[in-house]
Amino acid sequence: MTKLESIKSKVSQAEDFARKIWLAGLGAYAKSYDEVQGKADELSAEASKVFEDLVAKGETVEAETKDKFKAKADDLKVSERVAEVREKLGMNSKGTSEKIDELSAKIDALADTVAKLSAK
Known part of the structure; x- marks a missing residue:
């Protein structure tokens, strides 16, 4: 080579x-x-x-x-x-509890009156 x-x-x-x-x-x-x-x-x-x-x-x-x-x-x-x-x-105004007390008293008075009338 x-x-x-x-x-x-x-x-x-x-x-x-x-x-x-x-x-x-x-x-x-x-x-x-x-x-x-x-x-x-x-x-x-x-x-x-x-x-x-x-x-x-x-x-x-x-x-x-x-x-x-x-x-x-x-x-x-x-x-x-x-x-x-x-x-x-009218339940949102002030005095609601007074109104409820007043209505309760009126209902009680009416109930007493009815009771007296029915007793007669």
Whole structure:
């Protein structure tokens, strides 16, 4: 083998080795990319599940809150109606207990009168 052939052989071996280094680097990149892509897919699926769980929990809380507000609104409507009736009956003014005492006394007097009349 001549010196020129020896040099060409070594250059060819160096080119093969450089190509193998290049391919190993490319393979490492591809393998890393695949692993990262797999992890990203897992995280995406997990994030979707967590998001759906949060949405479901939010729907539950919203429904409970609406029920509580509806019950409170119904209570307020009843309270407003009671206040309206009390106002019409004059029970919101001062002296309501005096009026009730006065009416009770009149009823007692009427009951006594009826009792006396029926005794005759």
